[in-house]
Amino acid sequence: MKKPAQSFFKLSETIPCSVCKQNIVLYDSAKSEYIACPSCYSYLHIVNQVECRLNKKLNQPEKVVVLKLGSTANIHGTDFQVIAYLEKKESNTIYAWREYILNSLEKGYVTLSEFNGHWNFIAGKEFLTDYKQPTNCGQNVNYKDIEYKLFNKYSPIVTAMLGEVDWDVVNERVKATEYIAPPFMIVKEVMNKPKHYTDYYIGEYLSSDEIATAFNLDKSSLPEQIGIGANQPSQAYYRWISSLKATCIATIVVLLLHVLFSVVKPEKELINDNFLITYDAKAGADAFKPFITPSFVMEDESSNIEFDIASGVDNNWLETTIVLVNEANNQTWEVSKGIEYYHGIEDGESWQEGSTEESILLSDIPKGKYHLNVYPSSGYTYRNNLFIRATANVSMLRNTLITIMILCLFPAICWYLMRNYEKRRWDNSDFSPFVKAD
Template sequence: MATINLNAFPYSDEVACPKCKNIVTLYDPEGSEYIVCTSCHSFIRFIANDTLVIQKYAPPVNQQPVIRLGSVGFFRGYDFKVIGYIEKKEKAAGYAWREYILYNYEKGYANFAEYDGHWTFVAGKEFYPSLEKLSDRSWNFIEYEENEYNLFNKYTAMTTALIGEFDWDILFEQAKTSEFVAPPNIVYKEQDKPGTSTADFYLGKYAEPAEIAEAFKIDINLFPQKVGIGANQPSVHAKRWLAVGKIVPVLVILVALVGFAASVIKPELQVMDNDYFIVSDSTKVNEFKPFITPSFELKDNSSALDFLIKSDIDNNWLETTVVLVNEKNNQSWEVTESIEYYHGYEAGESWTEGSQEANVLLSDIPNGKYHLNIYPASGDTTNKNIHINILANPVIWRNVWVTILLLCLYPLYAWYRMRNYEKQRWMNSDYSPYEAEE
C-alpha cells in the first residue's frame, strides 16, 4: 500500500536488480511491493526482509512516457510524483492506452489515463469519498452526485508493458471494466480484481494537455496530438447550447415586452381611412389626374406612419407615387409603390398572382400638420377607386416575430452542433443512444 499521512514525499531509495544488478530507483520505498528493472525488464517483488525475487518478465514499453518517472507536479490541489508507467489494451480488441501512476503522500495513488491524445485524471475513494456510495448493479447508467453517467464501454483490461513501481501484481490483473460517461467526467467500474469480491469505482475528469504540461513543467510539444473525440471530452457546443438555452428565452420575452410596451406608450392612431375617386388624364397614357388629400395632424415628436394602399384592379397594375407634405415648412417624403393582381384558369386549375394592396412604412416623421399629394397611374384607365389607410405609431408585429425567429435560429444551430458532436463521440461505443437513427 502507498505510504500516506506524511508531510512530504518520502526519501527515494535505490535497489539492485537481482538478475542484472542494474540500479533501480524507488520513490515510495515503504509502499511499493513490485518494481520493474529498466535494464533486463524483470518484474521483481519484495518479500520478507525486503528480499528481491524475480516474479516474471515485464515486456518493455513501446512508447517512452511523456511524463518521466520521478517527475513532481502540483495538479488540481495535490502534489504528485510519477512512480509508474503502464501500457494497456483491451483483451478482445486492439484498443490500447497508457496510464501514469501518480503518488500523493497524503491520499495515496491516482493516475493519468491517455488514449489518442485525450487525458483523464483518475482517482478512487481516497480522493472522492462519495464513490463509496456506488454499488455494483448491472445497469446501463450510474447516478453519481446528481448526474447520470451512461454506459460507454465494457472490456477486460490487460497490461502489455510497464516500468516503475507498484503495490500490486499488475501483470496478473485482468479487471473487467465498465465505463460510464457524463462529460467531462467518467466513472470506471472494475470487477474481478484479484483479492476483491466487490466492484471498485473510480472517477475520471478530463484534463487538457496544457494543464498537465504546466503542472509538471513539460514541453507541450511532447504530448501526442488528439485524435477524434474522447469518451469524456467536454463539448464546447454543449456549453454554448446550455448558455443560449438560458439567455434566449429571456431575450424572446424582452422583445415581446418591448412590442407590448411600445403599443401602450405610443398607441396606434388612425389618421386617415378614405376612398378616393380617381379621374383618368386624357392627355397622358396610363395616368390619372393627381389629387391632394385632406390634412391630418401628428402630435408626437416623432412618429412612424404605415400606409395601406388598396385598389380594385383586376388582371392589371396600378402604380402610385405618394408625397407626404409638411404644411408648415413644405418638407416632403416621397415613395412610389406598385400593385399588381392577376388571375386565370389554366390546365384545369385556377391561379392567382400578386395582390390588390401594398404597404409602405415611413419612420421618424416629426409632429405637424400634413397632407398627401397622390400621383396614380394604371394599365386600366377604367379603374375609378383608390383607398388609403394611414396608421401612426404602428407596432410592426411582423418585425417582432421575425426578431424572435432569428433569436431562435442560433439555439437550433447550437443544438444541432452539440448533437452532431455527441453522435461522433458515441460512434466509438457499442452502446450509442443514436444507433436507432442510423
C-alpha cells in the same frame, strides 16, 4: 510554511532482482507486493523484504516515462508520489495508452492515465466526497443526477511496467467500460477471477498545463496532444452556452424596447376612408381622376406612416401613386403601389394569385400638417372605390423580429461548432450518437 510533498513520503529502499541481481528501488515497501525490474523488465512477486520471485517477463517500455518514479505532486489538495508506470493496450486492437500509479499516504492509490497527450485523474471512492454508487440508465449510467454516456468498452492488457503496486496488476483480467460527461468520466471495471466483483472509478480530465504545474515540469516535455480526449472539456460548448444566455438577454431587451416605444409613441390613425374614384376618359386608357384627402396632423418630431390600400379588384389590377404633402413648406414624399388579384380554373384545378390589398411604409416624417394627393389607375374603367388607411407610429414588429433573428445567428454558429466538436470526439467511439442522428 508548508513542507514540500517529498518530505511527507518515506525514504526509498531497495530489493535485489531475482533474475539480474540489480537493485530495485521501492518507494512503499510496506505495501508493495509486485514490482518490475527496470534493468531486465522482469515482473516479480515480492516474498519478503529481501527476496522476490519471477512471475513473468515484460516488454521494455516503448514510451518515455515523463513522470519519473519517486516524483511528487499535489493534486486537488492531496500529496502524491509516483510509484509505478504501466503501458497498456486494448485487447485485439492497436490502441495503447500509459498509466502512472500515484500513492497517497492517507488515501492510497489513484491512476493518472495519458492517451494521445490527454490526461485523466482517476480515483476511487476514498477520494470522493458524498460518493454514491452509479446507477444504470439504459446503456448509460447516472451519477449524482448527471447522465454519463457510454463511450468505450475494452479489456486492458499490461505490456510494460516499471515500479511497484500492491496487487497483481499484470495478470488480472478485467472488462472496463467508460462513460463520459465532460470533463468527468466513470470507469466501470468488472473482474470475474478469482472472484466476481465490480468497481467504479471517477475520472477527471486534467490539462497539460495542470500536469506540468503539479509536477513542476516544462510543458514541452509532456506528450503532444492529438485529437480530442474522450472527456476533454469543450470550449465550443461553453461558448454556445454563453452565447445562448447573451442572446436570450439581448432578445428580452429588444422586446422590452419594442414595447416601450409602442407605449411612448402609440399608433395614431390619420385616415380611414373609402374614396370614390372616377374614370377620366380625357386622360387616356386606365386613368382615373386624381383626388386630395382631408388634412391631418403629425404631432411627433419624427414618425413613420403606413398606408394600407385596398380595392375589390377581380381578375384585374389597380395601381395608385400617393404623394404626401407638407402643407407648410410643400415638401413631398411619393410612393406607388399596385394591387392585382387573379383566379380561375385550369385542368379542373382552381388557382389564385395576388391580393386585393397592399401596404406601403414611409419613415422619418417630420412634425406638421399634411394631406395626400392620390393618382389612381386601373385596368377596369368601372372601378369606383379605393380604400386608404394611414397610420402613424406603426409598431415595427417586423424590424424587431429581424433583429432577433440576427441575434440568433451567433448562437446558431456556436451550436454548429459545438456539434462539430462533439462529432469529432465521438469519432473515437463505437457508440457515437451521431451515427444514428446523421
